[in-house]
Amino acid sequence: MSIDRLDTFLARKPLYYKEIDHQRVHHAYATLSSHIAHPTTVHLVGTNGKGSTGRVLAHLAYTNGKGLSVGHYTSPHILRFNERIWLDGADASDSLLEEGHQRLFGILGAEVSGGLSYFEYTTLLALVVFEQCDLIVLEAGLGGEYDATNVCNKALSIITPIGIDHQAFLGEDIEAIATTKLRSIQHQLLLAPQPYESVEQIAKQIAQDRGATLYHARGDTTQLTPIAEAKGWADYLCSNASVAMEAMEYLGIDYQVASLESLELFGRFYPLTPQIRIDVGHNPLAAQAIVSALKEPVVLIYNSLDDKDYTEVLRRLKPKLKRVEILPIPTQRATTQEAIIEALEALEIPYQLHPYTLSLEESYLVFGSFYVVEAFLTHYAFGSEKRNHVSE
Numbered sequence: 001m002s003i004d005r006l007d008t009f010l011a012r013k014p015l016y017y018k019e020i021d022h023q024r025v026h027h028a029y030a031t032l033s034s035h036i037a038h039p040t041t042v043h044l045v046g047t048n049g050k051g052s053t054g055r056v057l058a059h060l061a062y063t064n065g066k067g068l069s070v071g072h073y074t075s076p077h078i079l080r081f082n083e084r085i086w087l088d089g090a091d092a093s094d095s096l097l098e099e100g101h102q103r104l105f106g107i108l109g110a111e112v113s114g115g116l117s118y119f120e121y122t123t124l125l126a127l128v129v130f131e132q133c134d135l136i137v138l139e140a141g142l143g144g145e146y147d148a149t150n151v152c153n154k155a156l157s158i159i160t161p162i163g164i165d166h167q168a169f170l171g172e173d174i175e176a177i178a179t180t181k182l183r184s185i186q187h188q189l190l191l192a193p194q195p196y197e198s199v200e201q202i203a204k205q206i207a208q209d210r211g212a213t214l215y216h217a218r219g220d221t222t223q224l225t226p227i228a229e230a231k232g233w234a235d236y237l238c239s240n241a242s243v244a245m246e247a248m249e250y251l252g253i254d255y256q257v258a259s260l261e262s263l264e265l266f267g268r269f270y271p272l273t274p275q276i277r278i279d280v281g282h283n284p285l286a287a288q289a290i291v292s293a294l295k296e297p298v299v300l301i302y303n304s305l306d307d308k309d310y311t312e313v314l315r316r317l318k319p320k321l322k323r324v325e326i327l328p329i330p331t332q333r334a335t336t337q338e339a340i341i342e343a344l345e346a347l348e349i350p351y352q353l354h355p356y357t358l359s360l361e362e363s364y365l366v367f368g369s370f371y372v373v374e375a376f377l378t379h380y381a382f383g384s385e386k387r388n389h390v391s392e
Contacts, residue, residue: 006101006125010081013118022146025120028112029151032124035107036131039071041152042247044137045144045181046160048285049192049240050074052268053160054137055086056244056260061135061251062089063259071130072137073149075119078267078280078374085126092129100129123148135253144181157189158247160240162199163285164309174198182206188213190250192243195285215250217243223257230261234269234293267373269293272382276358278366278373282308287316290367294320298365301325301354303372306335311343313368322362323350329371 003009042057044050051074058072069088077083082091104125105113113121119141130136138154140147162178178199182189189212191203200216207214221228221238223245228238241260248255264270267280269290279290282304300321304310314324326340337353344351356379358364366376 003102003105006098010118015118020117024115025148026151028108028116028124032107036128039130039133040135040155042137043149043154043157044160045140045157045184047163049160050139052237052265053158053240053244054139056241057247058137059263060244060248060255060259061253064253064255068134069132070135071133073126074139075141076370078370079377084122085129096129100125104128120148144184150184154186156247156250157185159189159191161192161195161285163195163283178202185210185212190215190217190247192217193219217246227260232271236289237265237268276364280370280373281367282369284309284312284316287313291316291320297322298363299323299325301327301364301366301376302368303327303329304335304368305333310335310340314343314347314349318347318349321349325352325354327354327372327375329375331371
C-alpha cells in the first residue's frame with residue numbers, strides 16, 4: 001500500500017472542526033497502544049502558560065545530566081510543523097516525522113487515519129515518535145477531558161492558569177471551562193496559581209472525586225531571579241518556570257536551575273531585537289500578563305481570530321499602547337478589519353494599518369495570535385537561526 005508523505009497527508013485535513021467525535025481518537029489509540037512503548041507522561045492543561053511551562057519542564061529533564069531522553073508535544077506551530085514535536089533539545093527532523101507517520105498509518109490503516117482530525121493524528125504521531133523516551137510532556141490543545149492528548153495514562157497533570165477562552169467548545173463561564181479541563185486528571189495534579197478562586201474549589205472537588213492527590217504550586221521564583229534578569233523574562237514566565245521546577249520534584253527528577261540559561265522561550269515575550277518583542281498570546285489573561293511585563297508604552301502590531309474577545313484584549317493593553325497597527329493575517333478565522341477598527345475607536349486607541357516598515361524610533365510588541373507572529377516573521381524574514389521554539 002502506498003502511503004502519502006506526512007506533509008501531503010496533513011494538508012488534506014482541515015485544521016478546525018465545528019463538531020468532533022471525541023471517541024474516535026480513543027478507538028484509534030486502543031489500536032495503537034499495544035504497538036508502542038509508554039514512557040512516563042506529564043499532561044499540561046490550562047488556558048495560558050502551557051507551552052512555556054512544558055518547555056521548561058522538558059528542558060530541565062533533558063539537561064539534568066542523567067542522559068534522559070525527553071519529548072515535548074506542543075501546538076500550534078509558528079512557522080514549521082516540526083515545532084510541535086520537540087525531542088531531546090531540538091524540533092524533530094523531517095525524516096523522523098516521516099518514519100513515524102509511515103509506521104502510524106500502517107498500524108491504524110487508511111480508514112482510521114483518514115478519519116482522524118489534524119490534531120488527533122498528530123497527537124498519536126507524537127506518541128509514536130516519543131515511544132523510546134524516558135519522559136514525555138503532552139500539551140492539551142484547547143480542552144482537557146475531551147482533548148486528544150487525554151488518551152494515555154499520566155504520571156502527573158499540571159493545571160496552568162485557567163481563564164475565559166474557547167467558550168464555544170468549553171463553556172460560557174469559568175466554572176464550566178475549569179470543570180472540562182480538570183476532568184482530565186488521573187492520579188495527581190499540580191495546580192498553578194489561578195486568577196479565579198473558583199478554579200481552586202473545582203480542583204479540590206474533582207481531585208476528591210477521583211481519589212487524586214492535589215498539590216498547590218508554591219509560586220516561589222527566587223531561584224529564577226538572576227536568569228530572568230539576564231534573559232528579560234516577564235513575571236509570568238518566571239511563574240510558569242517555577243511550576244515546572246516543582247513538577248520535577250513531584251516526578252522525582254533532579255535538575256539544575258542554571259541549565260535554563262541555555263533555554264530560549266521563543267514566542268513568549270521574546271526579544272526578537274532590542275526594539276521588538278513577540279508574544280503568541282491571544283486572550284485577556286495573556287494581555288493582562290503583558291501589561292504587567294511592559295515597562296514603557298509600545299506600538300502594538302495586532303490582529304485577532306474572530307472567536308477571541310479582542311475588545312477586552314485591547315482594553316487591557318490600552319494603558320501601555322502608543323497606537324495599534326493592524327497586520328493582515330492569512331486565515332479565514334481572522335475577524336474583520338472593520339470589527340477591529342470599531343473596537344479601537346470605541347476604546348479611543350489610535351490606530352493605522354501596519355505600513356510594513358518599522359521605525360528605529362519606536363518599540364514594538366507583536367501580539368494577538370500565532371498567525372500574527374507568523375505573518376510578521378514571514379514578512380520581515382527573521383531566520384530560523386533565531387528559533388528554539390515554544391508554543392501557547
